[in-house]
Amino acid sequence: MGTEYLIDAKGLHKHFKKVKAVDGVDFSLASGEYVALLGPNGAGKTTLVEMIEGIRTPDAGEILVRGRSLNEDKAALYGILGISFQETRFLEKITVFETVRLFASFYKQPDEKIGKVIHLVGLEDKKDAYTKNLSGGQRQRLALGISLLNDPEILILDEPTTGLDPTARREIWDILLRLKNRMGTSLILTTHYMEEATQLCDRIIIMDKGRFLAEGSLSSLVGRMKMPDVALFSVEGKIPDGQEINQTDPVIEWDREKGRGRCEMRNVATDMPLLFAFLEENNLRLIDFEHIKPTLDDVFLSMTGRRLSEEPE
Amino acid sequence: MKMRRNELWQLIIIHFKELLREPGVLFWGIGFPILMAWGLGIAFTGKKETKKDIAVVNFGADNKLSAFLKDHAVMDNSGWYLLTVNDQVFGKNLFRFKPLDSLDATLGVKRGIYQLMIDNKGDSTVFHLDPANPEARLLQLQISTLIGERHEDDTFSGANIIPLEVRGTRYIDFLVPGLIAMNIMMACMWGMSWTIIERRKGNMLRRMMVTPVRRQNILLGLMTARISMNFVEAVLLMVFARIYFDIQIQGSLTALIMVFVAGNLAFTGIAILTSSRTSNTEVGNGIINFVNMPLMILSGVFFSYHNFPEWSIPVIQNLPLTLLADSMRSIINEGAGVAAVLDKTLIMSLIGIVTFGLGLKMFKWY
Numbered sequence: 035m036g037t038e039y040l041i042d043a044k045g046l047h048k049h050f051k052k053v054k055a056v057d058g059v060d061f062s063l064a065s066g067e068y069v070a071l072l073g074p075n076g077a078g079k080t081t082l083v084e085m086i087e088g089i090r091t092p093d094a095g096e097i098l099v100r101g102r103s104l105n106e107d108k109a110a111l112y113g114i115l116g117i118s119f120q121e122t123r124f125l126e127k128i129t130v131f132e133t134v135r136l137f138a139s140f141y142k143q144p145d146e147k148i149g150k151v152i153h154l155v156g157l158e159d160k161k162d163a164y165t166k167n168l169s170g171g172q173r174q175r176l177a178l179g180i181s182l183l184n185d186p187e188i189l190i191l192d193e194p195t196t197g198l199d200p201t202a203r204r205e206i207w208d209i210l211l212r213l214k215n216r217m218g219t220s221l222i223l224t225t226h227y228m229e230e231a232t233q234l235c236d237r238i239i240i241m242d243k244g245r246f247l248a249e250g251s252l253s254s255l256v257g258r259m260k261m262p263d264v265a266l267f268s269v270e271g272k273i274p275d276g277q278e279i280n281q282t283d284p285v286i287e288w289d290r291e292k293g294r295g296r297c298e299m300r301n302v303a304t305d306m307p308l309l310f311a312f313l314e315e316n317n318l319r320l321i322d323f324e325h326i327k328p329t330l331d332d333v334f335l336s337m338t339g340r341r342l343s344e345e346p347e
Numbered sequence: 348m349k350m351r352r353n354e355l356w357q358l359i360i361i362h363f364k365e366l367l368r369e370p371g372v373l374f375w376g377i378g379f380p381i382l383m384a385w386g387l388g389i390a391f392t393g394k395k396e397t398k399k400d401i402a403v404v405n406f407g408a409d410n411k412l413s414a415f416l417k418d419h420a421v422m423d424n425s426g427w428y429l430l431t432v433n434d435q436v437f438g439k440n441l442f443r444f445k446p447l448d449s450l451d452a453t454l455g456v457k458r459g460i461y462q463l464m465i466d467n468k469g470d471s472t473v474f475h476l477d478p479a480n481p482e483a484r485l486l487q488l489q490i491s492t493l494i495g496e497r498h499e500d501d502t503f504s505g506a507n508i509i510p511l512e513v514r515g516t517r518y519i520d521f522l523v524p525g526l527i528a529m530n531i532m533m534a535c536m537w538g539m540s541w542t543i544i545e546r547r548k549g550n551m552l553r554r555m556m557v558t559p560v561r562r563q564n565i566l567l568g569l570m571t572a573r574i575s576m577n578f579v580e581a582v583l584l585m586v587f588a589r590i591y592f593d594i595q596i597q598g599s600l601t602a603l604i605m606v607f608v609a610g611n612l613a614f615t616g617i618a619i620l621t622s623s624r625t626s627n628t629e630v631g632n633g634i635i636n637f638v639n640m641p642l643m644i645l646s647g648v649f650f651s652y653h654n655f656p657e658w659s660i661p662v663i664q665n666l667p668l669t670l671l672a673d674s675m676r677s678i679i680n681e682g683a684g685v686a687a688v689l690d691k692t693l694i695m696s697l698i699g700i701v702t703f704g705l706g707l708k709m710f711k712w713y
Contacts, residue, residue: 088557
């Protein structure tokens with residue numbers, strides 16, 4: 035039987051005038067998997083998910099959802115997909131409840147479902163508020179709630195937390211993590227927040243200029259790039275003279291005036307004890323210590339020379 | 348309860364709620380057309396009492412007009428000579444004569460205060476007026492009749508004038524059906540086109556499309572809500588016209604409903620065609636005006652289109668707004684029945700079906 039993918043896409047291309055928005059990409063999604071498409075603005079994430087959603091036609095390539103071509107039966111496709119766009123302006127003077135009820139009628143869902151969904155995204159208090167009076171976070175939660183009306187097998191969220199404050203972002207993450215545990219939903223998430231990708235997703239795909247640069251779990255991505263962990267610390271005591279470099283493996287760079295040190299560790303398990311032993315030998319007392327793990331942003335930087343938050347040139 | 352879960356039903360009531368929660372809708376949709384009918388009706392319909400101001404030069408000299416005014420008119424505080432004439436034909440007329448020197452009188456005429464200036468010269472009375480101004484001409488005739496100065500060539504005699512009092516011949520009779528027709532066009536073009544463009548722009552249309560909803564229901568819901576609203580607006584305008592201007596539907600009600608439905612069909616079709624592509628409200632604004640403006644000007648809503656060149660009349664008569672206004676007029680004012688408006692109804696329906704089909708083919712859903 036082999037691996038049965040919920041979504042299996044091969045050789046996807048989509049060009050707009052001169053821009054290659056998606057430039058030869060293979061994508062698959064397994065059941066229950068949370069996948070992040072991480073990349074800066076203009077990386078082609080939205081175009082890719084829009085092709086999967088069936089609202090854009092690829093110039094080349096094929097997308098199979100549960101083994102069937104997208105164009106075969108769109109109504110059936112939308113029966114199992116839950117979609118939330120980067121931004122949806124709901125009807126302004128229609129309440130949260132009425133909006134959910136409208137969409138519930140599209141899915142032929144009973145009235146009880148409306149309350150359940152509103153509860154799930156924590157909008158009970160705002161049930162009777164016009165959508166125009168919702169905050170950005172509440173609006174995104176409404177959009178998320180609507181995408182959950184059909185208990186979707188696959189949830190596709192396009193930048194669900196862009197522009198939200200940390201609390202509002204956290205609230206959406208909590209909802210998504212709960213879904214993963216309880217419902218076994220699969221998720222495709224686009225984001226340019228590396229924290230979001232690492233918090234939520236099992237697999238992260240780093241995307242830039244229409245291509246996949248790398249994919250895997252956070253640790254495998256970081257490991258693959260051989261990015262060192264970094265220890266930053268301050269000490270009291272006499273830093274050994276004329277000896278910037280320790281004779282053992284890890285290298286310490288000293289700022290003697292401030293009593294600060296920085297040490298890159300290729301292998302934390304062996305390098306960390308060596309570092310502490312060295313400090314003890316030289317009678318250096320630690321004042322503070324910080325262990326910095328490499329981030330996806332570092333990975334992205336080392337791959338493209340740009341940061342995730344930068345606009346593409 | 349099954350009804351409440353029906354997607355079309357939900358789409359219809361959502362549009363209704365949107366409309367009714369916007370206070371402006373009630374005013375612009377219902378209040379404004381009524382105000383317009385009232386205002387224009389008052390301005391152009393025969394008033395019961397008319398007031399006419401006339402400048403008199405060389406007053407007081409020994410002449411016919413001075414003698415006449417001194418005998419028959421009342422002088423008020425500001426030196427006007429007032430003369431009220433109850434005329435069976437023209438209703439109550441108040442003539443106000445103002446004695447002036449010729450300089451002031453001429454100035455008054457130039458400024459449009461007086462349409463007629465009378466200069467007394469001995470025995471003769473000289474009238475100064477713009478011959479192209481029919482009102483001034485009429486005033487001159489009235490005054491000459493009053494003072495017995497009618498000339499032989501003035502064959503037009505007050506006694507022989509038959510006033511137009513037959514229902515359906517007043518300006519307001521012409522206006523009200525035109526206003527209803529225009530209202531339908533405006534409501535469809537702005538109410539539907541604009542709504543569709545806004546929804547496309549805000550991703551709402553696309554959000555609805557990525558559900559199993561049937562796409563025809565999205566449009567059908569919008570159309571149903573809009574047409575029902577148009578119906579309410581038209582009925583209220585008719586009721587007002589009935590009460591205030593005594594306009595009655597002289598023809599067949601069935602025919603009127605037929606024409607109403609066909610007209611709505613035509614304009615909802617046109618609305619869907621005009622809003623089929625763009626997601627830019629400014630472009631939408633332009634397109635909507637591009638359709639509305641020529642129809643407003645050409646279709647004779649406010650004034651008859653028969654003043655346009657002969658060759659253009661057949662074209663104008665087949666424009667959707669003209670078809671709707673003309674067929675409504677013929678039913679309301681001329682007592683037409685179903686048969687008389689059948690061809691116009693068919694053409695409007697055809698326009699609706701063709702534009703709807705074309706719009707649907709081009710329609711950008713995502």
